[in-house]
Amino acid sequence: MNKAFVKESDGDDDDELGSEDIKLPAGTKNYITTGGYQRLREELAHLMTVERPSVVQVVSWAASNGDRSENGDYLYGKKRLREIDRRMRFLTKRLEIAEVVDPAAQPNKDQIFFGATVVYSDKAGEEFRVTIVGVDEAEPLLGKISWISPVARALTKAREGDTVTLRTPAGIDELDILEVIYPT
Structure with missing residues (x-):
């Protein structure tokens, strides 16, 4: 059957956001720090003003070379344009x-809320330092955890010196809060 009559997915569905589409809990807002918001704006501006025009130029040049079916620059460029457009929409x-x-405007600096940096220790005595940030700026390996993560939810509203319970698939852990820090 002719491909024109069959809906087949080639894995390049433009409407899918893929792994970057992090779901927020229903009825919640997409909280983000001022720095995180600025980084997202800068990335969008870079894609719009630098990267996309550059790829469009390459695709235009490749299209002018004739046969597009075996033109690697053209095919790769079109794929890259879809990726850029998808990221820009996201x-x-x-x-x-x-x-x-x-976070610097937080009035209760002795309590853990969004934007706080928290130093805590687990039952084994191992110390951790995490900053509670938005879902779009979380980088767990760098100590930036999303406010919807289990650790952040367990820590939220606690104070320095408190012990909180963290429920994980591996079991229950108790976290001792050693320090709460807000940017100034």
């Missing part, structure tokens, strides 16, 4: 729904 949507929170 960033635009996330920036539209973002609720920017300045």
Whole structure:
């Protein structure tokens, strides 16, 4: 059967956001720090003003070379354009729904809320330092955890010196809060 009559997916569905589409809990806002918001805006601006025009230029040049079916520059360029457009749509949507929170303006600096950096230890005595940030700026390997993560939820509203319970698939752990820090 002719491909024109069959809906087949080649894995390049433009409407799918893929792994970058992090779901927020229903009825919640997309909290983000001022720095995180700025980084997303800068990435979007870079894609719009630098990267996309550069790829469009390459695709245009490759298309002018004739046969497009075996033209690697053209095929790769079109694929890259889809990726850039998908990321630009994602960033635009996330920036539209973002609720920017300045952690330095937090009035209760002795309690853990969004934007706080927390030093805690687990039952084994191992110390951890994490900063609670938005889902779009979380980097767990760098100590930036999303406010919807289990650790952040366990720590939220606790104070220095408190012990909180963290429920994980591996079991229950108790975390001792050693220090709460907010940017100034």
